[in-house]
Amino acid sequence: xxxxxxxxxxxxxxxxxxxxxxxxxxxxxxxxxxxxxxxxxxxxxxxxxxxxxxxxxxxxxxxxxxxxxxxxxxxxxxxxxxxxxxxxxxxxxxxxxxxxxxxxxxxxxxxxxxxxxxxxxxxxxxxxxxxxxxxxxxxxxxxxxxxxxxxxxxxxxxxxxxxxxxxxxxxxxxxxxxxxxxxxxxxxxxxxxxxxxxxxxxxxxxxxxxxxxxxxxxxxxxxxxxxxxxxxxxxxxxxxxxxxxxxxxxxxxxxxxxxxx
Amino acid sequence: xxxxxxxxxxxxxxxxxxxxxxxxxxxxxxxxxxxxxxxxxxxxxxxxxxxxxxxxxxxxxxxxxxxxxxxxxxxxxxxxxxxxxxxxxxxxxxxxxxxxxxxxxxxxxxxxxxxxxxxxxxxxxxxxxxxxxxxxxxxxxxxxxxxxxxxxxxxxxxxxxxxxxxxxxxxxxxxxxxxxxxxxxxxxxxxxxxxxxxxxxxxxxxxxxxxxxxxxxxxxxxxxxxxxxxxxxxxxxxxxxxxxxxxxxxxxxxxxxxxxx
Numbered sequence: 001x002x003x004x005x006x007x008x009x010x011x012x013x014x015x016x017x018x019x020x021x022x023x024x025x026x027x028x029x030x031x032x033x034x035x036x037x038x039x040x041x042x043x044x045x046x047x048x049x050x051x052x053x054x055x056x057x058x059x060x061x062x063x064x065x066x067x068x069x070x071x072x073x074x075x076x077x078x079x080x081x082x083x084x085x086x087x088x089x090x091x092x093x094x095x096x097x098x099x100x101x102x103x104x105x106x107x108x109x110x111x112x113x114x115x116x117x118x119x120x121x122x123x124x125x126x127x128x129x130x131x132x133x134x135x136x137x138x139x140x141x142x143x144x145x146x147x148x149x150x151x152x153x154x155x156x157x158x159x160x161x162x163x164x165x166x167x168x169x170x171x172x173x174x175x176x177x178x179x180x181x182x183x184x185x186x187x188x189x190x191x192x193x194x195x196x197x198x199x200x201x202x203x204x205x206x207x208x209x210x211x212x213x214x215x216x217x218x219x220x221x222x223x224x225x226x227x228x229x230x231x232x233x234x235x236x237x238x239x240x241x242x243x244x245x246x247x248x249x250x251x252x253x254x255x256x257x258x259x260x261x
Numbered sequence: 262x263x264x265x266x267x268x269x270x271x272x273x274x275x276x277x278x279x280x281x282x283x284x285x286x287x288x289x290x291x292x293x294x295x296x297x298x299x300x301x302x303x304x305x306x307x308x309x310x311x312x313x314x315x316x317x318x319x320x321x322x323x324x325x326x327x328x329x330x331x332x333x334x335x336x337x338x339x340x341x342x343x344x345x346x347x348x349x350x351x352x353x354x355x356x357x358x359x360x361x362x363x364x365x366x367x368x369x370x371x372x373x374x375x376x377x378x379x380x381x382x383x384x385x386x387x388x389x390x391x392x393x394x395x396x397x398x399x400x401x402x403x404x405x406x407x408x409x410x411x412x413x414x415x416x417x418x419x420x421x422x423x424x425x426x427x428x429x430x431x432x433x434x435x436x437x438x439x440x441x442x443x444x445x446x447x448x449x450x451x452x453x454x455x456x457x458x459x460x461x462x463x464x465x466x467x468x469x470x471x472x473x474x475x476x477x478x479x480x481x482x483x484x485x486x487x488x489x490x491x492x493x494x495x496x497x498x499x500x501x502x503x504x505x506x507x508x509x510x511x512x513x514x515x516x517x518x519x520x521x522x
Binding site for chain 1: 302305306309310312313314321324327333334412415444
């Protein structure tokens with residue numbers, strides 16, 4: 001199957017019908033994918049406030065109505081309890097299991113948060129000739145836990161996780177401008193140049209993902225990463241939480257290009 | 262006193278000490294001013310979700326911690342119960358009164374929402390030579406209730422209120438680009454050109470504010486307006502609500518130029 005060329009509704013149908021449960025990287029080219037965190041209502045205000053206070057780490061694309069697994073804006077006819085390829089369920093911060101469908105676990109008090117993903121700005125960087133090293137090298141993006149504190153909100157607090165892409169000098173301005181136009185998928189870099197300045201001891205030892213080659217004359221450029229809210233939520237050990245399984249995202253109907261103002 | 266040239270902390274001190282209670286228009290040039298709505302915690306999730314779903318109408322600059330009148334981000338050493346020049350208190354949607362200080366009415370369950378204001382982008386438009394007709398004519402900006410529905414959230418729903426500035430053809434692109442860079446103060450126009458298309462019957466009869474001259478060859482340009490959340494909140498008749506009195510805004514420490522990405 002040519003998943004790259006399919007419309008999002010068609011891959012979501014394959015997921016819903018249990019005919020496919022693979023990672024979504026490379027599917028439906030041009031369309032935005034989203035991270036998901038589903039939390040009981042009692043945590044929802046603190047989480048939404050955390051997102052409001054930390055928009056670069058936690059750019060919200062849509063929040064479902066309380067109790068509803070259906071979306072209204074970023075995906076049509078979409079049930080977030082069935083239309084992602086794979087889910088994880090956590091209780092008190094502990095992984096309970098992975099599931100291809102979580103409709104049996106849905107509850108009237110659950111709220112779905114869909115969060116922007118760097119796939120969208122990487123697609124725009126590549127279109128503009130900006131190099132994305134981990135894609136060139138077939139690796140997962142390198143991510144680092146920094147010493148930059150997020151603004152806490154209620155029960156949620158923690159430091160920012162960043163992703164890094166090394167850039168040659170002539171591509172830095174272009175990368176800043178392209179991502180500046182996309183605040184709903186992390187926006188501009190949070191740091192350019194000096195890993196130690198943001199608490200990263202060894203650029204070759206990322207905390208998550210894989211190290212990539214940094215060539216002579218290249219500068220490491222750091223963006224806030226969607227792993228931040230996941231990490232912050234897990235730290236607070238909510239009694240119940242559903243997320244997408246890593247790499248198994250919601251494929252939305254929103255074109256990456258439409259995430260620009 | 263030269264209020265235009267004062268630092269925001271100094272005018273806030275005058276308000277706090279009860280030595281001044283006038284409108285803030287023209288004060289502390291270059292600094293952003295903010296609308297305020299203070300609601301009991303039971304309404305806070307719905308209001309924050311309303312803001313998330315309607316960012317052009319309701320761009321949040323800061324949300325206070327529950328029960329705290331102190332801000333952390335947009336104004337230093339600022340108590341929002343004393344540091345604005347004048348307040349209104351509403352109960353069940355009815356105006357109870359105007360007050361220069363609301364510390365006596367503060368409660369442990371109150372949440373302060375500070376919302377971006379078009380003063381900020383008007384300042385940037387003027388700097389760039391874009392005309393702002395109501396300022397030229399010494400009037401209040403014309404505002405209209407449209408038939409554009411806001412995305413509802415819990416108890417909050419209603420149509421968008423817009424402000425209008427007529428522009429000559431050669432200034433429209435410039436105005437779009439300047440405001441595109443300022444999403445935290447309403448961002449890009451929501452409509453350009455045809456009042457009837459968004460439910461405005463008579464451009465010369467605004468629902469709020471005052472009509473302004475539209476010259477031959479000028480086009481009316483419409484931006485989402487901060488009156489929208491006020492109107493939506495009042496429609497839902499919360500049992501208690503504190504707002505700034507019209508025109509008596511919070512003067513923040515944030516420079517308008519810093520509201521750009």
